[in-house]
Amino acid sequence: MELSAREDVNRRMLRARDEMDRRYAEPLDVPTLAAIAHLSASQFGRVFKEVYGETPHRYLQRRRVERAMTLLRQTDRPVTDIAWDVGFASLGTFSRTFSTVVGSSPSEFRVRHEPVHVPTCFIAAWTRPREAAAGTAVSEKQTDRPAP
Amino acid sequence: MTTNHITAISLKSLPVLDQDEALAFYTELLGFEVRNDIDLGFMRWLTIGLPGADVQLLLELVGGPQHDAATAAQVRELVTKGALGGLFLTSSDIHATYAALDAAGVEITQEPVEQPYGTDIGIRDPFGNPVRISQPAALTSDQIQEKYDGAPA
Numbered sequence: 001m002e003l004s005a006r007e008d009v010n011r012r013m014l015r016a017r018d019e020m021d022r023r024y025a026e027p028l029d030v031p032t033l034a035a036i037a038h039l040s041a042s043q044f045g046r047v048f049k050e051v052y053g054e055t056p057h058r059y060l061q062r063r064r065v066e067r068a069m070t071l072l073r074q075t076d077r078p079v080t081d082i083a084w085d086v087g088f089a090s091l092g093t094f095s096r097t098f099s100t101v102v103g104s105s106p107s108e109f110r111v112r113h114e115p116v117h118v119p120t121c122f123i124a125a126w127t128r129p130r131e132a133a134a135g136t137a138v139s140e141k142q143t144d145r146p147a148p
Numbered sequence: 149m150t151t152n153h154i155t156a157i158s159l160k161s162l163p164v165l166d167q168d169e170a171l172a173f174y175t176e177l178l179g180f181e182v183r184n185d186i187d188l189g190f191m192r193w194l195t196i197g198l199p200g201a202d203v204q205l206l207l208e209l210v211g212g213p214q215h216d217a218a219t220a221a222q223v224r225e226l227v228t229k230g231a232l233g234g235l236f237l238t239s240s241d242i243h244a245t246y247a248a249l250d251a252a253g254v255e256i257t258q259e260p261v262e263q264p265y266g267t268d269i270g271i272r273d274p275f276g277n278p279v280r281i282s283q284p285a286a287l288t289s290d291q292i293q294e295k296y297d298g299a300p301a
Contacts, residue, residue, distance in 0.1 A: 003228065007165075008228075010229045011228045013229075014272070018255070074296065117265075117296055121234075121270065121278075
């Protein structure tokens with residue numbers, strides 16, 4: 001298969017993005033992602049934004065919030081546990097980020113949304129927030145606790 | 149409600165960037181079989197299907213004359229970004245399927261995860277197209293509903 005230089009970059013960045021989707025609860029590991037994409041760590045963020053239109057940090061934020069929305073909707077797990085499960089280090093950071101991105105608190109969101117019964121890949125794709133407000137932070141959890 | 153006499157889904161086009169590579173991936177790794185491989189002159193009509201299944205996939209090369217060069221480049225870009233389509237397959241043993249695909253070096257986007265409706269995995273084909281494979285749970289709709297309602301963490 002012959003790919004243009006641009007298509008080859010797309011394909012490598014897709015592999016890195018897939019890895020972010022798989023490891024969303026872990027801290028953003030730019031060196032590893034850059035290695036998957038065959039780029040330097042300093043190049044990775046710029047090229048990711050060129051391909052996907054947002055920074056890796058912002059993409060991860062939307063992925064985590066989407067996952068939290070799913071868990072809030074589909075389970076009765078405590079909000080604090082969900083915050084930790086999706087990669088936030090504190091309930092405060094999670095609640096602040098979630099409220100900024102979604103427009104309601106995690107608890108309010110849970111009350112307003114019933115479980116939806118479709119394959120999880122569609123939920124992941126279609127409930128991911130389109131935009132995360134500027135300035136919201138994704139707080140990384142400590143690396144001494146394994147991701148669920 | 150009228151059906152307008154439509155009775156089945158028969159063929160679905162899947163955009164691929166190399167037909168030989170697509171054929172090897174879908175037949176040798178996923179178990180499809182060739183239904184048609186015909187040189188029509190203007191195109192290679194290459195369709196595959198799963199044994200016993202009627203639905204066929206057309207492994208359609210991106211870049212035919214229906215698209216101008218710029219549009220073809222856009223489609224290729226979307227494919228390689230993982231932005232197009234989605235193929236959903238069923239496995240009778242998802243863990244065996246996963247083990248075989250992982251051993252073969254297929255790009256895994258999701259290891260086996262138990263869902264209320266069954267267990268599924270995610271992979272990508274060589275071009276970036278997403279493929280989901282699921283082993284449905286041996287449950288009635290009501291039982292699946294109960295699992296959703298009482299879904300554990």
